[in-house]
Amino acid sequence: MSDPLKFLVADPLAGVQTFVRQLLQSRGFVVDNVLCCADTETALAQGLIFKPHFLITDWFAKAPLTGIQLYQRLRDARPALHLSLLSFEVTPEHELQARALGAHFLLQKPFTADQLKAHMMQALQTVAKNAPGLPSPTRGVMHTARPAAPRPPPVIGALPVIKPGDKVRFNGAVHVAQYVVHRSGETVVQLQGLGGLIPLGRLAPV
Numbered sequence: 001m002s003d004p005l006k007f008l009v010a011d012p013l014a015g016v017q018t019f020v021r022q023l024l025q026s027r028g029f030v031v032d033n034v035l036c037c038a039d040t041e042t043a044l045a046q047g048l049i050f051k052p053h054f055l056i057t058d059w060f061a062k063a064p065l066t067g068i069q070l071y072q073r074l075r076d077a078r079p080a081l082h083l084s085l086l087s088f089e090v091t092p093e094h095e096l097q098a099r100a101l102g103a104h105f106l107l108q109k110p111f112t113a114d115q116l117k118a119h120m121m122q123a124l125q126t127v128a129k130n131a132p133g134l135p136s137p138t139r140g141v142m143h144t145a146r147p148a149a150p151r152p153p154p155v156i157g158a159l160p161v162i163k164p165g166d167k168v169r170f171n172g173a174v175h176v177a178q179y180v181v182h183r184s185g186e187t188v189v190q191l192q193g194l195g196g197l198i199p200l201g202r203l204a205p206v
Contacts, residue, residue, distance in 0.1 A: 005029065005127070008052035009036040010043035010060070010070060011086060014180075015187050015200070019113060020056055023120055040065040047074045052081065054127065056120075059087035059094070071101065084123055086111075162189060167206040170198065174206055 009020045017036040024034050035050050037043035040060050055074060057067035075081045083103045087094060090108040098106040104123035162168060166177045175191040188197035
C-alpha cells in the first residue's frame with residue numbers, strides 16, 4: 001500500500017468517535033488519517049475526498065443514507081474498503097448482511113471500551129496481512145492500571161447526545177449546557193451558572 005492507512009468513523013455518539021480516534025492514535029496512526037463524522041451524509045461527502053481504507057460506521061437504520069449504503073457508495077472510490085459495523089439492534093438479518101459484505105465485525109450497542117478495543121485489534125490484525133507498513137497490532141497497545149477493587153467497565157454507546165445550549169436535567173433541576181468537553185475518553189459538561197465539569201452520564205436531556 002503506497003499511501004498511509006486512513007480510517008473514517010461515522011457514528012452519532014461523540015464518545016464512540018473519541019474512543020476510536022484515541023485507540024487508533026495509540027496504535028501509531030496520525031490524527032490526520034482518522035476522520036470522524038456524526039452522520040452518513042457528511043461522512044459520504046468527506047469520505048469521497050478523504051478516500052478511507054477502513055470504514056467504522058453505525059448502522060444508521062433510520063437515516064436516509066444508511067451505514068450500509070454509505071459503505072457501498074464509498075466503495076466506488078475505494079474498491080478494497082474495509083468495513084466494521086456498530087448497531088443498537090442486531091438481528092440475524094443484520095448479521096447475514098454484515099457477513100455478506102465482508103464486515104470485520106458487527107458490534108451491538110451499548111458495548112464496553114474493552115469490547116470495542118478487542119474487535120478493533122482483531123480487525124487491524126486482519127488488515128495488516130494485506131497492508132505493508134501497518135503498525136504492529138501488538139505494539140503501542142493501551143495499558144491501564146487495574147483498580148484495587150473490580151468495577152464495571154465503562155459503556156460506550158448508551159450516553160445521551162448533548163450540545164452547548166441544550167437543556168438538561170441535573171439533580172432534579174433543569175439547566176443549560178454551556179460547554180461540552182471530550183477528554184481522556186470521557187465526555188464532561190459545564191452547566192451555566194454552575195462550577196465544575198459534570199460527567200455526561202449524570203445528565204438527562206429535557
